[in-house]
Amino acid sequence: MTFAVRYYTKTGNTKRLAEAVAKELGVEALPISSPVEDKVDYLFLGNSYYAFNIDPEVKSFIGSLDKNKVGKIVNFGSAAMLNSTYKKVKAEADKVGIPMLDKEFHCKGEFKGIHKGRPNDDDIKEAVKFAKSIKEA
Numbered sequence: 359m360t361f362a363v364r365y366y367t368k369t370g371n372t373k374r375l376a377e378a379v380a381k382e383l384g385v386e387a388l389p390i391s392s393p394v395e396d397k398v399d400y401l402f403l404g405n406s407y408y409a410f411n412i413d414p415e416v417k418s419f420i421g422s423l424d425k426n427k428v429g430k431i432v433n434f435g436s437a438a439m440l441n442s443t444y445k446k447v448k449a450e451a452d453k454v455g456i457p458m459l460d461k462e463f464h465c466k467g468e469f470k471g472i473h474k475g476r477p478n479d480d481d482i483k484e485a486v487k488f489a490k491s492i493k494e495a
Contacts, residue, residue: 359399359400359493360396360397360398360399360400361383361384361385361398361399361400361401361402361493362385362388362394362396362398362400362401362402362428363376363379363380363383363385363386363387363388363401363402363404364376364387364388364389364390364392364394364401364402364403364404364419365387365388365389365390365403365404365405366389366390366404366405366406366413366415366416366419367389367404367406368406368408368413369467369469371406371436371467371476371477372404372405372406372434372435372436372467373387373389373404374477374482375404375434375435375436375463375465375477375481375482375485376402376404376434378482378485378486378489379402379404379434379463379485379486379488379489380402381486382486382489382490382493383402383489383493387404390403390415390416390419393422394423394424394427394428395427396427397426397427397428398427398428398429399429399430400429400430400431400432400459400492401423401428401429401430401431401432402432402434402489403416403419403420403431403432403433403434403447404434404435405433405435405443405447406435406436406437406443406467407437407443411446412443412446412447412450416447416450417450420447420450420451420453420454420456421450421453421454423451423454423456425454425455425456428456429457430456430457430458430459431447431451431456431457431458431459432458432459432461432462432492433447433448433458433459433462433463433464434462434463434464434485434488435463435464435467436464436465436466436467436476436477436481437464437466437467437469441464442462442464443464444458444462459492461488461491461492463484463485463488463489465477465481465484465485466481
């Protein structure tokens with residue numbers, strides 16, 4: 359199986375998760391400003407909620423994906439207030455015809471003192487465990 363990891367972050371929380379996931383998968387974690395150029399079975403996409411939605415840059419990135427190069431999107435991320443961005447990411451992925459893996463990883467993220475220190479070491483370990491489960495499936 360082949361993998362790519364892309365992420366969008368404003369606070370650095372999702373980048374920390376992306377780097378841990380990428381290390382487990384043996385690839386580099388890159389920001390969404392780096393296009394997916396090689397064909398991959400799984401694109402791990404790290405993102406979060408900003409103003410109750412995924413960022414317009416994430417929507418634009420998903421819209422730019424080539425369905426012939428990306429087998430499935432795997433959603434992961436962190437957020438202080440809301441949980442999963444799965445439905446929002448899936449809505450965008452559906453527009454370009456790329457399926458989503460039905461599993462995802464999400465944890466709390468620190469924002470303005472809320473959930474101080476998150477994602478923490480346990481969160482990082484869980485993210486790695488999640489990536490490993492996809493890699494070994």
